[in-house]
Amino acid sequence: MQNKTFRNLFMLPYALWIIIFVIAPILLVVYFSFFDINGNFSLTNYKNFFTATYLQMTLNSFWYAFLITVISLLIAYPTAYILTRTKHKQLWLLLIIVPSWINLLLKAYAFIGIFGTHGAANRFLEWAGIGSRQLLFTDFSFVFVAVYIFIPFMILPIFNALDKLNPSLLYAASDLGASKWTTFRRVIFPLTLDGVKSGCQVVFIPALSLFMLTRLIAGNRVITLGTAIEQQFLVTQNWGMGATIAVFLIIIMVGFMALTSIRRRGV
């Protein structure tokens, strides 16, 4: 009995934290979403959301988040694999992780410099004889920078999963006749799937709501749910619509979390 009250006492700060910073904001967002721009209670926002503009935007957000996640994964998995095989793997890992400590904004500005009309990238293209071109404010540069920023978060969980893998399992697979590729397909990948899933979560979900990066690197070329929310709150001052988009964003995120957290038996 006493133990239980004691434990509840310990739980209090965390419960408060969650109520104030997680539950209350979500409820507020849901609450705001039911008011139109004039402050009247209505469902207009929801009606508006299901128009072509917003659906297109949702699709856009999805598409870019998907692209960013897939490209990050394709680069991160082999990188993590090679890392686990190097001699000073922790050091190499650290070197890869370090850039993620730098403020996102700083990195974005650095890329504006690099991708600018007179930036390093264009100078290189000129030198290579391809000629300079518009790099900034394209969807290419947006995806490129986003992948650059997210990749450490993808590498880390995959690296940990690969590092934990018992090497004798790989010998066992080869012992039973599996080629390198079969070993990867039947043993390595399934056993690191949890790492891949958490990597995808930590990349896909923030990528879905990117807005600062979108603004800075992609200009008006890429409009996603993130930029739309920002626009509604700060420019149009239509809090209700902004909140509605946020509600859908939250629903999508929860859905994605649920989808990637389904655990297969026994693992």
Add this chain to the structure above:
Amino acid sequence: MAKKPIIQFNHVMKQFDDDAPVLDHVSFEIEKGKFYTLLGPSGCGKTTILRLIAGFTEATSGDILFEGKKINHVPANKRPINTVFQDYALFPHLNVYENVAFGLRIKKVKKADMDAKVKEALSFVNLKGYENREIAGMSGGQKQRVAIARAIVNEPAIILLDEPLSALDLKLRYQMQYELRELQRRLGITFIFVTHDQEEALAMSDEIFVLNKGKIQQSGTPNDIYDEPINRFVADFIGESNIIRATMIKDFLVEFAGKQFECVDQGMDPNEAVEIVIRPEDMEITSVEQGSILVTVQAQLFRGVHYEITCMDDAQNTWLVQSTKKVNIGEKIGLRFTPEDIHVMRLNESEEDFDRRLDAYGEDENNAK
């Protein structure tokens, strides 16, 4: 030479970086269908030999032959050899059926055949009906059997077992020793078994290789090795033994503890310095008058089946004796043994010289017995 060896090592050397070689010119032959044991202390290179046979690592120099063909560079997945790993190495994401079927799936065996084979393999190791179990929920002994089933289901020419019983409790261990030996007889597959437990090696093997520091010290049947150890290391490693410095006066006569004894060994130089071995269970406690040597009891331990008695003779040699009779500490007793119980070892004799000497005098020795 009756049969062609299935595996042959010719002066195989294995070295990591610039360290001292882990295997130092190891040569041996493995015959088809027998149960072999690699026995030796930790770090002597047992696992390394298995890894070389399985193909997980390559020899620094020397040849490894499979049925007469060199296989140094054949990758592990192309060798008809399967391994039971020390930590079982079962795939945690697959259930028992899928673990056992892993090799069959790679060979693209038909579903019906696969079902039948997996079932048969599981019943071989007494795990009928465990197909759908998850690995995580199994006991050590069950995991080990799955690992064995996973190996035998592929019908390999050789199965390598790396200390598969070391994680089990004593009772299960004894049971598995019987089951493994029985299984090997039924299947007729060549087993190469690694252990550092000498009792296990003696109980299970057709032939034992005793290893130390990357060299094969002695190979032979359990009886050969137990009764005629080639040197101090083997004598000491295989069972309890009394190893005493001695002098070989002439053939069939050896001197130790200040007395001369008749023995059955020969072929040494006159007055050569040697060591003799007498097993503790070969000595009998008698009265002072009847004893071959005279000793004073120093300590006594009850071991369940017998008493283990430590004594000292007048020349300050310590003797270990096993007896069902209880004695008193400080008492003077006699120890009796026959010429056959004394085994003489030359210092630094190589296995070839040892075999040559035994062969040369083999006839006589048989007569002596």
